[in-house]
Amino acid sequence: MTKNIVWALWTLTGTAAMLIAGASPARAEEKVIARVPFDFVVGSVKMPAGRYVVTEGDDPALVSIANENRHDFTFVLTIANSDDDHVSQPELVFEQFGGQRFLSRIVTGESEGREIPLKAGLMAEKVDRVAAVSFR
Numbered sequence: 001m002t003k004n005i006v007w008a009l010w011t012l013t014g015t016a017a018m019l020i021a022g023a024s025p026a027r028a029e030e031k032v033i034a035r036v037p038f039d040f041v042v043g044s045v046k047m048p049a050g051r052y053v054v055t056e057g058d059d060p061a062l063v064s065i066a067n068e069n070r071h072d073f074t075f076v077l078t079i080a081n082s083d084d085d086h087v088s089q090p091e092l093v094f095e096q097f098g099g100q101r102f103l104s105r106i107v108t109g110e111s112e113g114r115e116i117p118l119k120a121g122l123m124a125e126k127v128d129r130v131a132a133v134s135f136r
Contacts, residue, residue: 030056030108032090034132040094040101045074054106063106063114081113090134109134
């Protein structure tokens, strides 16, 4: 009987260890909602002015940007924000070059943010900020 109890404990311990090792860490989905009053470019996709939902899923490097009507939609690869500016509210940051605005940074919360790398030829003449709302 003692062997059965020991065997059951080892089996239970092994099963628990496998479940813990196989579990992926849960991460809340980050969302930012903003009304963008002008046309803009994300990566190579031109988006019209409107209300947008920006969502960061399990992989923070991949961000989806969708118009409220879901007609205009794209994914963009991002990198961790290297800017030391601490922002108190969510925002979308646009850089302007040659009359066209490019989405360059997404801030989902306090001191959190993702950058969208822009080509060297698209350096900013002006930076526009759009206030947004963050949901967790």
